[in-house]
Amino acid sequence: MGYCAHMPSGPTSGKRSVTMADVAREAGVSRQLVSLVVRNTGYVSPEKRALVVDAAQRLGYRRNTLAASLAARSTNSIGLAIFDLHNQVYADFADGVLDILGPTSYQLLLSTSTQDETSLAAGIESLVGLRVDGVLLATHIPEQLDLAAILAGTPTVTIGEDPRLELGDAVHGGDREGAFAATDHLVKQGHRDIVYIAGPATAQNRARRAGYHDAMTQASLPDRVVPGDATEEGGARALLDLRRSNTLPTAVFCYNDSTAIGALTCARREQLRVPDDLAVVGYDNTRAASYPGIDLTSVDQKAREMGADAATLLLDRIGDPTRPGRTQTLTPQLIIRSSSSVFRSH
Incomplete structure (x- = not known):
């Protein structure tokens, strides 16, 4: 049902995957109970949970997250495409995104690219190919790039620029x-x-x-x-x-x-x-x-706030992919320092 692991191989054992059924037999419990423990859902008594965990460790069982995600038609992952790892603003965007995603079950997958259009398209395509539930685009998007074709209907929010998508959202500054x-x-x-x-x-x-x-x-x-x-x-x-x-x-x-x-x-x-x-x-x-x-x-x-707002919009769009597109604009603020004035202003 989308879970498997590697069975330690010995001289005569051969290779095969350890299943939840194997763990259930070893622990002396039902497969359904093992599933509850693996997915961390429902109520399982501490004693039964300990039996399952011990059996899984003895057999070398591990959950096959990708297979489980495909079966559930969700990978519990969100892709973030950024332009430049060396530019602090993208770290600020990511911090804001994690402020929202941290308490959820979503994992963040990162893609970086060069200014080359082919590299950017390949990075976004790789995220889509991993079946992410949604994409955040915090990168420079060439105007000639056919975003809709690359994203293939994946829920998307752009950070810093307008979405250019019929069913997409955006957060940017003024x-x-x-x-x-x-x-x-x-x-x-x-x-x-x-x-x-x-x-x-x-x-x-x-x-x-x-x-x-x-x-x-x-x-x-x-x-x-x-x-x-x-x-x-x-x-x-x-x-x-x-x-x-x-x-x-x-x-x-x-x-x-x-x-x-x-x-x-x-x-x-x-x-x-x-x-x-x-x-x-x-x-x-x-x-x-x-x-x-x-x-x-x-x-x-206000890059961190932009990242947080974008993540919130994306979770909403994942929940309802056909909702009308929304754009949020944050008001910028000039911070004056000594590079432009001999007087320090706050």
């Missing part, structure tokens, strides 16, 4: 609003030449670029956008290119904290004073942003 606040802060610090170091070509990057544009337009200042890839290496490379081309601005607003930390690293390597020669603002307010020596002004998109 990216345009947050980017406007970050850029407007730099304008109010007296900066007139502010560059946006962009992220990958996603809806989230478009929203943050639009917020930057709104603030620059309001201040009657021209946009300057340079490409980035959401990594520290990309941020350092973008700033170095500006330095070497003699087009260095007085301030940069970066797609995320990883990009901003890369820009800070490059600035200090180039002996630029922060914020006197160059002000730097990031996005995500990751733990590293508050570290001494970094002290990065950043937009807090």
Whole structure:
């Protein structure tokens, strides 16, 4: 019935799986009682439970979770696809998810990928192939990717971007609003030449670029956008290119904290004073942003709360896959530190 184990093999015993029926015979109880103990359901007296556990240990029985899950048409697992293990914001997302899943019977399966579309699709497909009950997507989703085809009806919630699925949910921050606040802060610090170091070509990057544009337009200042890839290496490379081309601005607003930390690293390597020669603002307010020596002004998109909200939405969708899609938007908050201002503000 979906449970098996390995029977220790000896010279004459051969190999076969130990079943619950074997455990029942060894313990002198019914197979149904063994099933209750294995699944940890129903009432079993302590004495009977001890008999079953002892018999199972003697025979080398272990529950075959996958077979049991397939029989039950549920694996009690949820897949989480993330973009970058080195980026603290994804750990914050995962912490929020675990805040909700921890008290449940669900296990979390993790998939990571590169920026390559093929790698991302393969990672999501691997989760679907493992028959997870639902998928959380906390990753950059290329606009040309056919998500619906890859997910094949698996309940899904996206974190950070809109779902682009007819029956899907999303939790994201007010990216345009947050980017406007970050850029407007730099304008109010007296900066007139502010560059946006962009992220990958996603809806989230478009929203943050639009917020930057709104603030620059309001201040009657021209946009300057340079490409980035959401990594520290990309941020350092973008700033170095500006330095070497003699087009260095007085301030940069970066797609995320990883990009901003890369820009800070490059600035200090180039002996630029922060914020006197160059002000730097990031996005995500990751733990590293508050570290001494970094002290990065950043937009807090409330990543842990986003992860928790997404997990809650996913459990609801697993319970009712045909329910209308829902989108939750969290209001971001600008956290000002010394990378953009000589005065510390709280």
